[in-house]
Amino acid sequence: MLSKTYRFIPLAICILIVAFANVLFAPAHVMFQRLIIFVLLVLSLGLIKRKSVRLFVAALPMFIIAWDITLTFYARNSFGSAFSYGFAMSVLDSDSHEITGMLMLYQKYCVGFLALVILLLHCVATTPSLGKKWLAKLPLYILVVLLLSNIVQATVHIMKKNCQGSIAVRVVNYLPFSNIKYFLQAWNDQQLIKNIASHVPDYTLQKQETGIDTYVLVIGESARSENMSIYGYPQPTTPQLEAERNHLLLWTHAISGAPITITAVPMTITADTVTNHNPQNYSDNIINLANQAGFDTSWFSKQGMLGDYNNAITGIAMNATHKHWLNDGYDDALLPDLRKALIHQGKQLIVMHIYGSHEPECSRFPASDAPFTKQSDGIDACYDNSIHYTDKLLGNIFSLLKDRRASVAYFSDHALERDPAQSVVYHHGGVKPSQHAFEVPMFIWYSPQVNNPDIGTVDATYSTANNDKILRRWMGISLPGDKPQDSVQHTANRLSGAVPVMDTTNHVYNWQELVH
Structure with missing residues (x-):
């Protein structure tokens, strides 16, 4: 033994x-x-x-x-x-x-x-x-x-x-x-x-003159329209946007297709849809489309380049002519890249993927840019400060572009749930989330140098999964079946109506039927 x-x-x-x-x-x-x-x-x-x-x-x-x-x-x-x-x-x-x-x-x-x-x-x-x-x-x-x-x-x-x-x-x-x-x-x-970046569609496209040379797409993160004063929130979280209200086409009921970034972002800038979701659709995206249309393309990101929640987005971004992922600083660290890109002459598409209000939201802004405190705003202080900081970033972008024939499109990838009873008050939606996890801000801003800007509101319920169609109409690019004679606003209204959404298990729901 x-x-x-x-x-x-x-x-x-x-x-x-x-x-x-x-x-x-x-x-x-x-x-x-x-x-x-x-x-x-x-x-x-x-x-x-x-x-x-x-x-x-x-x-x-x-x-x-x-x-x-x-x-x-x-x-x-x-x-x-x-x-x-x-x-x-x-x-x-x-x-x-x-x-x-x-x-x-x-x-x-x-x-x-x-x-x-x-x-x-x-x-x-x-x-x-x-x-x-x-x-x-x-x-x-x-x-x-x-x-x-x-x-x-x-x-x-x-x-x-x-x-x-x-x-x-x-x-x-x-x-x-x-x-x-x-x-x-x-x-x-x-x-x-490699798979997403290597499969580039051969588009049969036509181009229309829009009077715009510089297109900037800002993809927000975890922003709730419910916490933005331009949508009626009582705290002044979006003063820059409100100051530019006369230069905006504002969506009042934009609904994300999914409650998480890795699904929501590709769905907004590719041919992918909620009801026919398939990563094979990701190669048909706005970067490849803009490249073929002769645009100079850039992708600047504050989000990670690699990992389970970023790899598909990176695959889309890889075909941009200029690309840069930043790890340090806040979202305004992307502004030097934007200034450098603006040296280019001619048509260009610049994508800025920011961290916005992603949890932990208290780390998304410097202490010097925190107008809301726990004393004045309670448990919403950090989240409202993150929205305010994104608004400040957008104001800086508007200032850089105001003397150019330029336009800025912005939407958040998805929204967040808010539950005061939980330790993390603002959090991502999961299995069968409520409507709040999908209600996002969306607008297009036009520089004063753009003639006949397409401003106003899109009031009907609209799915951001249709944004690939909106974005190519915005850039003056049409594919077979499109209606190039329609304005961006008319296109958005035509695409509005029933809004399917998916949860984190890919189960599809009708957004209107979810709990509010």
Whole structure:
């Protein structure tokens, strides 16, 4: 009995190493599950009687586990951080010469990796089974149940959040080689972006002169029309817009097609629709359309370039002639890019994707631009300040364009729920949200230099999923079936009416039938 106990010592040592590698950065419940799966894996491999076959089967998983631990220690010792998506993307973007050079530079990690592989394989070779018959097979049964449970949970999460994510990435997160999730995510992002950017439609288009040379599209984030004073909100959150009211075509009942960015944004600037939602439609977008029409195109973004909630949008943006993603500062950090782009002469489309009022909304504006306080505005102070800051940004854009033949189109990707009873008062809609999660601001501003501006209001209920049609009419581009003789306002009214929306599981509802 004592000799059998000694045979568990290599397993105990390996458990300590795996635990130490994970306790550095992983939450306790995640670390615990990774340890459990590691132990179950080793005990399950012990069911293979022939040691040579057992080691052959164990070679790949133990190799990957050793690699995972080595990557964790490398990132921790070299950068003081966990291994991350950025590291994985750098590796995938490196060529064989760069990888070889890195391996030579960090030889101690290569030696440590080989030592770990040997130790892990020794652990598999020496760890005895728990007993005979059903007791020996129990670890395998538990392992299978855990893995199946993780797959089901990951599938439900992807469906509920409606992101362009990978089930495998979420499952791997709870395995003892979790760092591989970053490589899976990076590869998935690269493929999705490449697929969207590489399929460019050949449009049969016509162009009409609009008297406008510079088109600026500002895509807002998480802005509620209900919190904007231009829509009747009691707090003065949009003074810049109200000052420009005579230069606006204002939508009073614009409804987003989805309550989350990754679905809502592509739906507004591509041929995708709520009732025929398919990412294959994303290649038919306003960037490709403007390019073919001879516009100079730019995409400037304060939102992330990569990840489950940004990769599809990045795929659309990649074909813009000029593009820049900024990580630092507030939304006004995009203004220098806008000024630089305005040097261009001729027709141009400039897209600015801002962070707007995305939660946590208190971090979307500097303390010096916070006219609303908890004393004056209560739990709405931060959110109202974020709306006010977006209004200030729009005012700055108007000032830059007032002496040009220019126009600005703005809409928010989606709105937010407001629930004072929750710890996060303003939050994204989920499964079957209320109407509030979809009610967004939308307008087109015309510079004083534009003759016969199409101003007024669009009062009928309108879906922003139709914005690709509005935007091309705005730019004077028509496709077969369009009515180029119609104004933007007439086009919007013609497209108004019933408004289908989808929740985060892609279930489609009639917006009018949702709870208000």
